[in-house]
């Protein structure tokens with residue numbers, strides 16, 4: 001999935017994020033929120049980005065269209081259809097927002113203007129980006145409302161007259177208004193109740209598929225992304241720690257953090273596990289005070305002594321699969337990369353081990 005400067009891959013991916021880093025400057029020092037992230041989305045495909053709160057997901061979403069506050073310092077490249085968003089002139093950037101790529105945020109109530117009718121709000125990007133008569137714009141707004149399952153008369157409503165799910169449908173209509181080639185959906189259903197979440201996810205997913213739009217869908221919930229996306233990138237402490245085909249990352253995770261996330265959500269939108277997946281102790285580290293070695297080490301059930309001195313890169317972990325964990329390395333690969341060797345296997349299984357010799361402390365995939 002990484003483009004890694006490969007020209008052919010850059011041409012075939014509609015979105016290619018290369019070595020993106022974002023650091024916020026604050027009064028109490030620098031916060032390295034995103035650290036050297038590579039992502040890619042092929043035309044018409046869906047990439048899911050997962051991870052607990054604070055892992056850097058929204059920072060990436062905002063960086064994609066240069067919507068970050070001025071305190072954010074960015075480096076790397078964000079290629080949208082081959083053009084680098086980070087070096088685009090303002091005029092070009094304005095044209096790309098909405099028409100090239102658009103964003104659906106989590107809280108529709110905060111994103112919509114409370115004192116303007118929703119029909120006018122959906123019309124706004126169309127008026128800004130396209131030469132259309134008022135009658136054409138009205139027709140387009142009606143068609144968009146219909147696509148998102150709202151009656152066209154709702155164009156006259158104010159945001160407070162709609163339910164949370166209806167407001168999120170309006171946000172989706174706005175995101176579709178200028179026929180973008182990429183939709184970025186940042187936790188688009190988190191604020192909604194579980195039944196409505198499923199409806200809205202099906203709606204977004206169906207619409208992007210029908211229109212051949214690419215999508216980058218962000219969620220803390222791996223099961224949501226596994227249902228919706230083609231590929232998955234799991235983030236931890238500002239980095240991608242695993243990526244691969246969505247169903248494979250979800251069903252046979254290779255990184256202990258993905259394993260914890262995939263076990264954490266028995267059903268879509270379990271609100272209690274938003275901040276801390278079930279069974280995973282502690283919290284993600286403060287980006288300004290990362291532990292030495294692997295950032296996941298303090299919480300990792302499979303950690304070894306060598307993890308304290310190894311900062312794992314995204315190593316190959318199967319066909320089109322990568323994971324940032326020492327357990328995906330063979331002994332030979334570890335030697336080649338200068339990673340300390342795995343501890344020698346014990347000569348006999350301790351008496352409390354299961355009969356098959358499996359170590360219950362280690363996830364099955366990395367034994």
Ligand SMILES: Nc1ncnc2c1ncn2[C@@H]1O[C@H](COP(=O)(O)OP(=O)(O)O)[C@@H](O)[C@H]1O
Pocket residue numbers: 024025026031033051052053054055056057058059060069071287
């Ligand atoms: N404007 C900001 N100024 C300083 N730090 C920020 C700012 N926005 C986000 N952060 C920090 O950056 C890290 C990543 O945040 P964010 O991208 O919102 O993560 P996520 O969307 O995965 O929850 C967090 O530690 C957060 O506190």
Ligand code: SF4
Pocket residue numbers: 255256257294295296297300301302303304307312324325326327
């Ligand atoms: S490198 Fe070590 S600490 Fe990090 S995820 Fe793998 S086993 Fe756990």
Ligand SMILES: [Mg+2]
Pocket residue numbers: 057058059187
């Ligand atoms: Mg976020």
